[in-house]
Amino acid sequence: MNIMFQKTNQRMFGTFPLKGDTLRAAVAAAIDAGYRAFDTAQAYGNEADTGLALAESGIPRDELCITTKVTVENFSQERFMPSVEQSLQDLKLDRVDILLLHWPTPGGDIRLSLELLQDAQERGFASTVGISNYTAAMMRQAKQIASVPLVTNQVEFHPLLDQRKLLAAANETGIPLSSYCSVARGEVFKHPLFAEIGAAYGKSAAQVVLRWILQKGLPINTMSTKPDNIRSNFDVMDFTLSSIDMGRIDAMNAVGYRVVGKRLIPYAPDFDV
Template sequence: MKFIEASGARIPAIGLGTYQLRGEACTNLVARAIEAGYRHIDTARMYGNERDVGQGIRASGIARDELFVTTKIWHDQIGSADLVDSARAAVDAIGIGTVDLLLIHWPNADIPLEDSIQALNEARSLGLSHHIGVANFTSAMMDDASAISEAPLICNQVEYHPFISQEAILGACERHDMALVAYSPIGQGKDLLSHPTIQGVAQAHRRSPAQIVLRWEIEQPRVAAIPRTANPDRLTENLDVFSFELTPEERRAISELGSRRQRLVDPGFAPNWDRV
């Protein structure tokens, strides 16, 4: 497993996203993922599955210090009066003690950024998380949040795949020693994975298109990816991306697909995204 080093944190480069997984299916898949070698599990308050994720972790029998667990606080709970209580509820639901990483899930234009970042730091000081970070922040928001935060912000979790460039976010990650954790890293499937460029590279390496895309991401110095799947057979495939390398020409060809600027996750409360 490759690790992303960011402001003192070591983040496994491939993790399991658990969005839309619920109940026994979620618990079983998390346990199976850990058995397959996953050491990075991502959940959130909004997913409604933190308790299921925690049960899967405990069922796996893995030692707590071998796992990197992230959860996220929904954007309506990131004010100074709410964030710590929401974080405490998240930690209690997961049931494994202090989480490794606590994130603000989305910025909220109606809540001062300073209030949110100070509350995030308070949650860390109270022992609810080892590290803190943000998700779905623009590069300018990353600059502002890093200037406010007492503790390092170790990542920005954003949509990232070959159909969307995140040059501005990657630049901010470099400035602030942060990781980019990619959600929807295979672009939610069909259009990206069937693209001739991806198909051609996959054939050259005798790998699946999803493996090619994940490899392209984790070959970037500050990028981790959290593909999600409800299919147990995909777990091993998504993790099996560390034994081959793309050529410079292949990396460049895949990166050029970012000119499409095809954003998949863009709710009405999203910020004004970076243009690059």
């Protein structure tokens, strides 16, 4: 089974943009809520804080699923492997469970970064590898280049953004999607539909959105610093949205709201929508 789709890993706690004591308190609350999967990245500047927080938790290593991502500035022969070794040192690990390329290589030539990613896995630095923010066309290219399984393409995925092209590419290539910005950094709460549907299930608007993502077949990645919200985001496995409600939420794709694009990341690719 794909490591991300194991029951304990379908709900991942994201660490961006947390640092220091705030991050450590949030991770402790997430551990207490039941989270065992944690997501960080070189670009977040918090791998050392994340490593310390997880070490302090006392949770056995084999119960944790830890993801980090290599930043584009390190996509070179000279910098890639030293950067991964530094990530492992900061995280206090001899390997991560999932190592991702944080973005496609600017300019579109993705071969070298994928080859370096595979090399990192072959060296034992990562149990599995994957990609992030790849377009559908790039997913097809990656499938042709990679000689090892790519366990995910981590992308922005929430009800306010139509990602049907990426879902189709995932089915075609066998590279599953996973979700970040799962509640569109709060934008979903401006739309009353989610709270309205939640009322029928005794669930919050956020829980409805997260459950919709899970039922679309994607693991979710959420972040909060509030213990009640951390626990609420985790408690989304005890109800199932009806096909009618799934369809009502699907229709919200027409809003076309994207959080992460060239405005925030100048080297972001031209996304499919």
